[in-house]
Amino acid sequence: MPRAGLSTTAVVDAALAVVDEHGAEALTLAAVAQRTGVATPSLYKHVAGLGELRTLLGSRVLEDMAEYFTRAVLGRGGEDAVRSLMHAYRAYVKEHPARYAAAPLDPLHDPALASAGGKLMEVVLGALRAYDLSPSDTIHAARCMRAVAHGFASLEAGGGFGLPEDLDHTYDQLIAAVLGTLPRH
Amino acid sequence: MPRAGLSTTAVVDAALAVVDEHGAEALTLAAVAQRTGVATPSLYKHVAGLGELRTLLGSRVLEDMAEYFTRAVLGRGGEDAVRSLMHAYRAYVKEHPARYAAAPLDPLHDPALASAGGKLMEVVLGALRAYDLSPSDTIHAARCMRAVAHGFASLEAGGGFGLPEDLDHTYDQLIAAVLGTLPRH
DNA sequence: ACGGTAAAGCTAAGTACATTAGCTTTACGG
């Protein structure tokens, strides 16, 4: 019996693929084992259990989001950066809805997720840098952006907008509302 | 062996209690059966399975929300109604976080949930009535309110705001942003 | 080249849950 050559990273890779293809609820050790060509208990050599796998996957997704958002904001500042970040957030969720659903909402509370969560927060704070807000005002502004982006994107991904009105228009209106709370620029 | 006198309603009642006490993930037929003093398979006499129980519970929560929001908006109009509704949304989620997590995001897509979902939407539309918006603008405004309220409240309930800045202040800022997109009043 | 060893894999077994099948008993209506 030849060896599969698995690793923790490879297991998380497989988990990500399972989630992308079949949804966040479909993440089971059995599915990951099948995809990696290994018996279920063998996964325990690389991962402590389903709980840890979820955490690792969450961390992976947060890193992926941070990278994606960084690309969107790079070379932009002020209103341009805020707009671009808001659009990137929505686009990410639309491209990878299941993956997003696997991302934790409270990364800062778990040491295993704090690093990835911190990167994400830095991107948001960076997008607000040009406004020269006080530290506290920056936090409030970042929260507003996240609440709006998360709220809209998760509703959109969850099929929460049943009516046929144009969703781009609604989101533009929301972005304008957020920009309205920021100083002129 | 005396009879338990169960009914579909009583089963949903028990499910709601289980969720309130132990979280949305803890909703299992086994837990509901124990709480109602019945063997697990007996629940199938009142409910088609775990899936249907989830739907019924979701419907129940939506009705509860609609009633709660109606109380908050009653006798108010315009900005006052919008503010009150936004605060009620947040308060509901804070009071019953697990229950809210059990509510579906897309009630209009499921015939079994459309009635409860419709009531909820009517409350929101009613809060906007005084603005005399076009039907389409009303939809966009209602979506903005929901996205903001849902985004903020689910992040708050999920522990998503790690920093110590005042959350009431952030939410006031968000409400002001939403009100800013509506005509003067 | 080769032997020892740690890691990577396996099977077997235990727990929990959802679900189906089929039986028993209750409670109620005629």
Next chain:
DNA sequence: CCGTAAAGCTAATGTACTTAGCTTTACCGT
């Protein structure tokens, strides 16, 4: 007071997570 439909039960099956303990591979040092 009996017949029957509904409400409950036990038993059994399938899936998933997890632990225990065994086997084998692959590599490292000599």
